Amino acid sequence: MSEYMVLDSIPFRLNAAELAKRVYLAEEDGELRRSWESLVERVNAIGRPRAVYRDCTVDAVTADTVTVAGVTLKSRVLAAQLGGRRRLFACCATCGRETAELEESPDPLEQFWLEELRMELLHHASAALRREIMSRFGIPRLAGMAPGSGDAGVWPLQEQTKLFDGIFGGRIPELIGVELTDSLLMVPCKSTSGVLFAAEHDFATCRLCRRENCPGRRAPFDPEQWNRSGLE
Template sequence: MEILQNIPITIDRQVLFAQAHIRPESEDDRILSELIAAIEPGIRPKAIYQRAYIDGKDEQGVTIAGKRFTSAVLSVNLAQIERVFPFIATCGVEVEELTRPHTDLLHQYVLDLLKEQVLRAAIAHLLDCVRTRHAPGQIAIMNPGSLADWPLTEQRPLFALFGDVKRLIGVELTDSFLMSPVKSVSGIIFPTHASFENCQLCPREVCPNRRAPYNQTLAEEKYHLSM
């Protein structure tokens, strides 16, 4: 198990302010720049991952390090794979606590974008570590809750792989299987010879985070999903 805590992060204010449509040299620019400058030193993104091996497979799912994961899509993706990298990454409880007192709606929106930027930095660092330390080749990721085939309830066995995740990196699984801090993500990294994005199997038309178009042929022919 690897815990990643000293993750380098530099907030890109220009990107944040462009996303929030904040005019340069405006009063909002000044106030938010001062706010971010005060918050930035306390930001502590974190991630945890482990190298794990597949114990068993069938058409409905896989068993990884003794934990059962039920997903036909995951089973197809791991059909020829023996080694995977379960993970959890987070913006960190520190930035969550630092941003909580601010009630101005614009400030809340920008700080939410900031936490997303911090989370992306944590994920990028995690992926760099996996590539450098384990040389998996081309990789893809699946996340519980990203597809109907692999619902949020599958967070439970993933968290169970790591034990006390709250103590290790500050992330807690709620009764509804959401994570706290909210800007956290979990999943399984796996080697692949073909590119894969969860979005390819999701027919939802309106999604701001879509990374690839829906591929109905792929969904039906390779994964046997009927929408």
């Protein structure tokens, strides 16, 4: 069995009526509404969210490093969150590349819609990944971290290459079609990568992020946790 576990048949169905609220489409927007529904159906027909993970034994933990699969990840917060746990799941999830063929529309509104729908595909991929790990390994709660998430010192974005080239041996593009550019952006951009691990309490790096007005914020900034983390 491969050490890289791929989820490439993730079931999903995007609901045009539910998602219309997210793109501010009212019931009475007749023609726009039909265009929206048509786009959602095309995404439903060709979208293929995917994910890959690797079950890793933690070889060593210091105050600010975690070593897995021969790769030393440098993050004081990750080391503290992991505590004494000796298992970690490296992972990557994506909306998939298939919807690129829907980019031909020059209409900026349709492009905005498409990005929202890709985000929804990514949510399905991320949720399927968590469900798979929780059920397969009998883990009741997972916490996660990603390079570049939270303030700069939490887990620097540069560590992304250790996931892609180190833990996954450069195989993510071939396994699920996600590439890492020289500027450390993932393509497709509606992709995430990082680590998941068993946790007693919910944790989100948003608690250690001072960015204001972030639409993706999942938890408020926590100054006490920030001070405990020894971040500067």
